[in-house]
Amino acid sequence: MSPDETDLSERVPAVPAVDTFAGPDLPPFGEDQLAYDRNEPPLSQRDGIEIRRARVRGHGITTALKQVSQQQTAGTQARDRVSAEAERTAMIDRHPHVVTVLGWSRQPWPWYAMEFLDAGSLAERGDELDVTHRLWAAYALADAVAHAHDRGVGHYDITPENVRFVPTPDGTWDAPKLIDWAGSPEGGVRRHDARSITPKYASPEMRSPADRDRIGVDSDVYQLGVVIYELLTGRLPERGDGRPDQPSRLADVPAAVDEPLRGALARDPRNRLYLRPFRDALRSAFLDAAEGDDGVSRGAARSTANTGSSAGPGESRTSVEAEDRSREAATGTAGERVAESVEPEPVVCPECGHRSASLRPGDICPECKRGYVDSVESDTVTEETALDPSTDPNAWPMYRGGPARSGSTAGTAGPTDGVRTRWHTATDAPVASSPLVVDGTVYVGGDDGSLRALRADTGAEVWRYRTDSRIRSSPAVAGDTVVVGGTDQSVHAVDVDTGEPRWTYDTGFWVLSSPAVADGTVYVGSDDFSVYALDGADGQLLWEFRADGEASASSPAVVDGTVYVACDDGNAYALDANTGAELWRFETDFVIHTTPAVTDGRVYVGSSQNRLYALDAADGSVRWTFDTEGDVHASPAVTDDAVLFGSDDGHVYAADRATGEERWRFPANDWVRSAPTVAGETAYVGSDTGSVYALDVSNGRPRWRHRVGDRVSASPAVADRTVYVGSDTGIHALDSGGT
Structure with missing residues (x-):
């Protein structure tokens, strides 16, 4: 959670206080403490994985239990997916806009219990939200993904179906939460199996087999941009070599979101807006809209200042930011290392006796091509x-x-x-x-x-x-x-x-x-x-x-x-x-x-x-x-x-x-x-x-x-x-x- 998240409910009354929708915190429990009716059909079932409504005995809490299907012998892929999703979600270490894992295990089969989110998905409810609620949801999702990235976890399948709402007290907006953090068990945040993506929300490198190795954290930025663009305008951004239309020309949304969204949707991942300035621009646009500002986003200037680097490719840089230093913080000039010059001692090849001060122990002798240089000529080691x-x-x-x-x-x-x-x-x-x-x-x-x-x-x-x-x-x-x-x-x-x-x-x-x-x-x-x-x-x-x-x-x-x-x-x-x-x-x-x-x-x-x-x-x-x-x-x-x-x-x-x-x-x-x-x-x-x-x-x-x-x-x-x-x-x- 970003440092400023907690003050939003004080500034905007419709924003619920975090403690009203944060997931419950339970002591560890096993699969035997979960109760559910095996005769009741699962809430969903696909590819050997099912989700059921279950209660945690002794706590009276309803959970969504995700596990390998009990109706068939699950394959390795299903078992690995459930285990990986549970582990990766738990690694995110609690964020108010990430579904909370209440318990998980690989025994007697892979399963995990998460908080029950019963207020619908973004795909079902996006059209009914007013513009300020949409902007807050956009900021909340960006903050959740940034929090996960800081902990080494990427999502790689950000879609409206994977955003679900949790009810909040009367007079406040229902809160969105990002679910389904299966990602890639092998590559963590760095790589992803391109066969499991949702094509219309996928980044260009995710849709191209030839570019699959370019998939990384910037792929999440693109997917987040598509979801938010659709949330704000009611349509998907046009694909192609050009930049998508400005959202403010398609819908009644602040112009302050235009450039940050278009930056997030750059086709080349190297040219995409970094996640933190994207998140910050969304937060500023939301506050401007909610507090009745003139529609000029404070985030637009901030994102411009943070997307570039005064140290370009191939340049050295020595000054660093003291606080919250991230990929976009690239400033300073080439540094100069000051050290006392010490003449290296010569080393000797044990095979042919060749001596050289330029070789290091472990190098192969350039003369005989056989011996490893393994000793200094002097008696000092x-x-x-x-x-x-x-x-x-x-x-x-x-x-x-x-x-x-x-x-x-x-x-x-x-x-x-x-x-x-x-x-x-x-x-x-x-x-x-x-x-x-x-x-x-x-x-x-x-x-x-x-x-x-x-x-x-x-x-x-x-x-x-x-x-x-x-x-x-x-x-x-x-x-x-x-x-x-x-x-x-x-x-x-x-x-x-x-x-x-x-x-x-x-x-x-x-x-x-x-x-x-x-x-x-x-x-x-x-x-x-x-x-x-x-x-x-x-x-x-x-x-x-x-x-x-x-x-x-x-x-x-x-x-x-x-x-x-x-x-x-x-x-x-x-x-x-x-x-x-x-x-x-x-x-x-x-x-x-x-x-x-x-x-x-x-x-x-x-x-x-x-x-x-x-x-x-x-x-x-x-x-x-x-x-x-x-x-x-x-x-x-x-x-x-x-x-x-x-x-x-x-x-x-x-x-x-x-x-x-x-x-x-x-x-x-x-x-x-x-x-x-x-x-x-x-x-x-x-x-x-x-x-x-x-x-x-x-x-x-x-x-x-x-x-x-x-x-x-x-x-x-x-x-x-x-x-x-x-x-x-x-x-x-x-x-x-x-x-």
């Missing part, structure tokens, strides 16, 4: 070297093993000839965060909003840091600090030993990107289209680079003073690590989800074009490409002579590192969005079947397969001959067990 997996077999300090994101380690091996579950720590929500291992401790995030530290030998919890969001970012350890991102829009830094907070940095939008830490600097992307460089000591902003699309699905790689990152705008970028200045960009015209792997002067990155690219790290030119039959979501792993990666076509591939020719493929029989991890001569990778595979790097033949859960989208970490991986059921440690 730096903190960064001690944490690198190539030198410390008990460490995997950040996503993909280190800042180069190679996904490989020559310093240890995992189980090869047999496998067992050494321990399994169950969680209340899926674990899509990839674990890291340092000094005998496993650090991993979860969809329950927790960052956990677990003992690597037993899985026992050492500490837990809780946030108000999901953590799908993978953490990174730098010295005595753990850094991770969350869907609460923030980057969090906590003490490595205690979990006590050190600092947070608010980016204004979800941080799904996994931080890279190099030379005391934290590099991380955000869904606000920006890549950030933060001081690891205190979280202060060093620079910010604004891309043309979300920068959160891909995580930055840092090698030799250059940051490599890919974004949803279809571009792969190389940035100066000290200033954030763009060095080059490679354009694919397709969404890129993978994290670049950078070794030996090449950048390996995949895209939703079903393709893996090998780029020259110096200028972004293409060395070779490799095509598959599905999107490449899984980040690649690089070995001495091959690049391993997964595809949505259900295969794990190995491409020749020099030529891009296929070496082998392994059929995993489902999407492979878990990034492979190579330890020694074995690659470890998860799949959507819930299995972890160990594959022979030389030929792709399986050494073993071990089922750990319903889905494995996280990347495994390998340390001390153990594989650590997250799944839908928790965190798992797999070892040979002496077999």
Whole structure:
């Protein structure tokens, strides 16, 4: 709920006080406490899901019970939809204009009970509302969606049928509430199954299979715009390349809503009005109409001020808004990082003895092409070297093993000839965060909003840091600090030993990107289209680079003073690590989800074009490409002579590192969005079947397969001959067990 929501009932008497229509707050209850007549037909029934009127025993409250149909054996899709809808609605954390979930469970079958909304739908009642009631409803719905987005939940099917009213006291307007938050269980607010949309309210990218990867939060803005446009004018906006007619020319509504609505209905999602200024413009238009103003909306000027950015694509920015910073708040100038110049110590290849100060531990030697640079020439071992997996077999300090994101380690091996579950720590929500291992401790995030530290030998919890969001970012350890991102829009830094907070940095939008830490600097992307460089000591902003699309699905790689990152705008970028200045960009015209792997002067990155690219790290030119039959979501792993990666076509591939020719493929029989991890001569990778595979790097033949859960989208970490991986059921440690 926005800060100003509570004062509307005081300013406009027809607006009901929030406490008169907020959903009831009940203690937890089970399915056995719900009473309903099984002989009474359900209120609705479709696709194996039914809604029934039910009472909560002991409370006298009538609810709408949504569950898989008891008249048939529900398929997996129906069960998943009910579970996902309940979980996602509950995640929104109560908003007066979002239906309240009173209770839910997956046992004995997926179900959830929500407040009973019996005053009709917007489709049924829209015509009877006066203009001020319509404007208040429009603002209320926009505020509800903004609240949900702040918690990492998108709707993706906003229609008049999914807006229902709840009765309020006499003399006040009935209050609208948004229902049916099923969205996409797989992609959360980022992706959606385009087959389940309502076409006439869908955004252009939702209706086009070719543009499905462009679906995101801006799709909700478009759908909301269509619903409100129809509510205010009685007709749908015309589709086409031009802008829709101004609503004030079609109906007796304030002209102040014209430009905000037309901005929300821009065909290109990159040009759409952001949600918060859209919401604020609707609120101003409502108050002007309700309080008898002259019809000139205060929101029109405000939305104009907030939709643009003084820092354009490809520019760096350092100043940030202190309060309520969101995607549209993009101001400031390029920052300059001030640091003492330190001459790097040379490192040495253990195979051929080649020395170089430009290489980092974990890089493949450019001379012999065989050895991993794994030691400093002097007897002094730096903190960064001690944490690198190539030198410390008990460490995997950040996503993909280190800042180069190679996904490989020559310093240890995992189980090869047999496998067992050494321990399994169950969680209340899926674990899509990839674990890291340092000094005998496993650090991993979860969809329950927790960052956990677990003992690597037993899985026992050492500490837990809780946030108000999901953590799908993978953490990174730098010295005595753990850094991770969350869907609460923030980057969090906590003490490595205690979990006590050190600092947070608010980016204004979800941080799904996994931080890279190099030379005391934290590099991380955000869904606000920006890549950030933060001081690891205190979280202060060093620079910010604004891309043309979300920068959160891909995580930055840092090698030799250059940051490599890919974004949803279809571009792969190389940035100066000290200033954030763009060095080059490679354009694919397709969404890129993978994290670049950078070794030996090449950048390996995949895209939703079903393709893996090998780029020259110096200028972004293409060395070779490799095509598959599905999107490449899984980040690649690089070995001495091959690049391993997964595809949505259900295969794990190995491409020749020099030529891009296929070496082998392994059929995993489902999407492979878990990034492979190579330890020694074995690659470890998860799949959507819930299995972890160990594959022979030389030929792709399986050494073993071990089922750990319903889905494995996280990347495994390998340390001390153990594989650590997250799944839908928790965190798992797999070892040979002496077999």
